Amino acid sequence: MSVFLVTRGKTFMRRIVIAMIMALALPMAMATPANAGGLDDLFAKLLVKQVKGSNVKKHLDALQAIATANGGTRAAGTPGYDASRDYVAGKLRKAGYKVTLQPTNFVESWTENSPPTLNLTAPSAKTYAPNEDFFTFQPSPAGDVTAQVQGVDLTLPPTPTPTSTSGCEAADFAGFVAGRIALIQRGTCAFAQKIRNAGVAGASGIIVFNEGQPGRTDAFPLDIGEWRAGVPMVFADFAVGNELAATAGATVRLKVDATLVLGTNDNVIAESRFGDPRNVVMTGAHLDSVPAGPGINDNGSGTAAILEVAEEMALYPVKHKLRFAFWASEEIGLLGSDQYVASLSQAQRDRIKVYLNFDMVASPNYAYKLYDGDDSDAEGSPPGPPGSAQIEQQLQAFYGTRNLPTVGTDFDGRSDYGPFIAVGIPSGGIFTGAEGIKTAEEAALFGGTAGVAYDVCYHQACDTIANINATALDVDADAIADSMARYAFNLSSIPPRTAAAAKRAATTAHAVESVS
Missing domain, CATH: 3.40.630.10 (Zn peptidases)
Structure with missing residues (x-):
C-alpha cells in the first residue's frame, strides 16, 4: 500500500471517528442552553x-x-x-x-470603434464635443437612441450639499418613465451601482455627470467594468449635465459605437x-x-x-x-x-x-x-x-x-x-x-x-x-x-x-x- 493511501486512510478514519463522537454528543448538547457552553x-x-x-x-x-x-x-x-x-x-x-459551478460574465474585451455622440435635439439643437464634454463610459454596450432625458434625484446649485446620492437607491427611480435616458449625478456610491439601478428602471440610455464640486468639474474616461444595463452610457462634465437638467423636455440623441465581448468564469459554491x-x-x-x-x-x-x-x-x-x-x-x-x-x-x-x-x-x-x-x-x-x-x-x-x-x-x-x-x-x-x-x-x-x-x-x-x-x-x-x-x-x-x-x-x- 502506498504512503498516499495510508495517509488518506488515516485522515478518512479520523473524520469518521469525529463524526461518530459528534453524533453521540448531539442530543445532549442540543438540550444545553447556548449560554452554558x-x-x-x-x-x-x-x-x-x-x-x-x-x-x-x-x-x-x-x-x-x-x-x-x-x-x-x-x-x-x-x-x-x-x-x-x-x-x-x-x-x-x-x-x-454538493458543489455547483455558477457561470458568471465579465468583460473579455471592449473596443470603441468611433467617437460617441451626444446631441440635444429638442426643444433646441446643440452638439456636445466627444472626448471633451463627455466620454464613453467603458465598457458601454453599443446603441443609438433618441429619447427624452429624465433627471434622477439630482442635487444642483444653489443647493448647499457636499455630495450627491443620485441613483444610489432603487427608490431614486420612483416615477422614472421606462424608455427615457437617465440623467444621473456622480457621488456617494459606486458608478456601477447607479448604472445597474438605471438598467432595472428601464432606462434606454444613461448619462452620468460630475457633481460640480471643486476638483470634480471635468469629464474623463472611466472603465467601471459594468455593462449589464445593456444600453449606451456616457460620462459628462458638470456643465453638460446641469444644462440638460435645466432644459424642460430636453431630448437627446445618445450613440455609442463599440464592440463588447463577454467572457465566462465560474463561481464555486459548496453546500x-x-x-x-x-x-x-x-x-x-x-x-x-x-x-x-x-x-x-x-x-x-x-x-x-x-x-x-x-x-x-x-x-x-x-x-x-x-x-x-x-x-x-x-x-x-x-x-x-x-x-x-x-x-x-x-x-x-x-x-x-x-x-x-x-x-x-x-x-x-x-x-x-x-x-x-x-x-x-x-x-x-x-x-x-x-x-x-x-x-x-x-x-x-x-x-x-x-x-x-x-x-x-x-x-x-x-x-x-x-x-x-x-x-x-x-x-x-x-x-x-x-x-x-x-x-x-x-x-x-x-x-x-x-x-x-x-x-x-x-x-x-x-x-x-x-x-x-x-x-x-x-x-x-x-x-x-x-x-x-x-x-x-x-x-x-x-x-x-x-x-x-x-x-x-x-x-x-x-x-x-x-x-x-
Missing part, C-alpha cells in the same frame, strides 16, 4: 484544533504551482483561474460537499450535506488574482483558509446549512459575488443569516482588522446591516481568548461583502491590510513596521508564496473556524431580519464611490 462552544473548540496553518499553507503551495504553470497569474479569463477553480471544486467534492436549508451560514473568498501576479495573499490566503475549514467541517452534523463560496472576477468589479446575489430570489436571500468574507488574511506587515459592523469609530462608511455588529463581536471574542488586539476596518465596498450588505444580509470578516500604510499605533499593537504598507506586493508579481505571514495565516484560519462552527449551531445572537432593516441597509450600502 453548548454545542456551538464544544465544536468551535474542536474545529479550531483540527484546522492547521500547515494545511492552509499546502493549499497556498498548490495555488502558487497553478500560477507558475500558467504564466504567473490566476486572473479572470485565464487558464490559471480555471485550474484554481478545478482545484478548489475537486477538494470540496472529495470532502463530501454541506447537513443542516437546515432555511438557515444558511455562508462564507466566501475571491478566487481570482490580478493579471500581474499569482495573488497568493490576495486572495489565495482567504481561499486556502476557508477551504481548510470546509474540509475539516465536512462531516459535522451541523444544525444550520453551510455554504462556502469561491468568487470569480472580484478583481474586476466584484462580478462573481454581485451576479450570485442578483440571481437569488428574496426568499433565498432571507435564508442567508450571515455572510463572512475573508479577503487577504495573511499580509506580511499585518494588522488584525475586523469589518466594523457597528461603525463604532463613527467615521467613514456606515455600519453593516443589523447583525453585522454581532459578527464583529463574535470575532473579537475569539481574538480576546488569545489576548490578541483587533482594530476596525470600514465596509468600504472593496470586497465581496458589498453585494450582501446591499440587500440587508448581516456581514463581517477579517482583513489584514493591503496597500494602506501601517500606523505607529498599529505597529505597537501588532508588531511589524510603521510607515510601510501592510502588503508591499499588493497587486504585483511579487505576491507569491514568499509574501505570506505564517502567524497571521494560522491565527486567522483559527478565527474563521471558530466563527463558522459557532454559527453552524447557534444563530441566536443574530437579530431577526425585517423588510425595514433590509431597506435601511440598502440605502446606506456602498458608501464609498468606486469604479469597481
Whole structure:
C-alpha cells in the first residue's frame, strides 16, 4: 500500500471517528442552553484544533504551482483561474460537499470603434464635443437612441450639499418613465451601482455627470467594468449635465459605437450535506488574482483558509446549512459575488443569516482588522446591516481568548461583502491590510513596521508564496473556524431580519464611490 493511501486512510478514519463522537454528543448538547457552553462552544473548540496553518499553507503551495504553470497569474479569463477553480471544486467534492459551478460574465474585451455622440435635439439643437464634454463610459454596450432625458434625484446649485446620492437607491427611480435616458449625478456610491439601478428602471440610455464640486468639474474616461444595463452610457462634465437638467423636455440623441465581448468564469459554491436549508451560514473568498501576479495573499490566503475549514467541517452534523463560496472576477468589479446575489430570489436571500468574507488574511506587515459592523469609530462608511455588529463581536471574542488586539476596518465596498450588505444580509470578516500604510499605533499593537504598507506586493508579481505571514495565516484560519462552527449551531445572537432593516441597509450600502 502506498504512503498516499495510508495517509488518506488515516485522515478518512479520523473524520469518521469525529463524526461518530459528534453524533453521540448531539442530543445532549442540543438540550444545553447556548449560554452554558453548548454545542456551538464544544465544536468551535474542536474545529479550531483540527484546522492547521500547515494545511492552509499546502493549499497556498498548490495555488502558487497553478500560477507558475500558467504564466504567473490566476486572473479572470485565464487558464490559471480555471485550474484554481478545478482545484478548489475537486477538494470540496472529495470532502463530501454538493458543489455547483455558477457561470458568471465579465468583460473579455471592449473596443470603441468611433467617437460617441451626444446631441440635444429638442426643444433646441446643440452638439456636445466627444472626448471633451463627455466620454464613453467603458465598457458601454453599443446603441443609438433618441429619447427624452429624465433627471434622477439630482442635487444642483444653489443647493448647499457636499455630495450627491443620485441613483444610489432603487427608490431614486420612483416615477422614472421606462424608455427615457437617465440623467444621473456622480457621488456617494459606486458608478456601477447607479448604472445597474438605471438598467432595472428601464432606462434606454444613461448619462452620468460630475457633481460640480471643486476638483470634480471635468469629464474623463472611466472603465467601471459594468455593462449589464445593456444600453449606451456616457460620462459628462458638470456643465453638460446641469444644462440638460435645466432644459424642460430636453431630448437627446445618445450613440455609442463599440464592440463588447463577454467572457465566462465560474463561481464555486459548496453546500454541506447537513443542516437546515432555511438557515444558511455562508462564507466566501475571491478566487481570482490580478493579471500581474499569482495573488497568493490576495486572495489565495482567504481561499486556502476557508477551504481548510470546509474540509475539516465536512462531516459535522451541523444544525444550520453551510455554504462556502469561491468568487470569480472580484478583481474586476466584484462580478462573481454581485451576479450570485442578483440571481437569488428574496426568499433565498432571507435564508442567508450571515455572510463572512475573508479577503487577504495573511499580509506580511499585518494588522488584525475586523469589518466594523457597528461603525463604532463613527467615521467613514456606515455600519453593516443589523447583525453585522454581532459578527464583529463574535470575532473579537475569539481574538480576546488569545489576548490578541483587533482594530476596525470600514465596509468600504472593496470586497465581496458589498453585494450582501446591499440587500440587508448581516456581514463581517477579517482583513489584514493591503496597500494602506501601517500606523505607529498599529505597529505597537501588532508588531511589524510603521510607515510601510501592510502588503508591499499588493497587486504585483511579487505576491507569491514568499509574501505570506505564517502567524497571521494560522491565527486567522483559527478565527474563521471558530466563527463558522459557532454559527453552524447557534444563530441566536443574530437579530431577526425585517423588510425595514433590509431597506435601511440598502440605502446606506456602498458608501464609498468606486469604479469597481
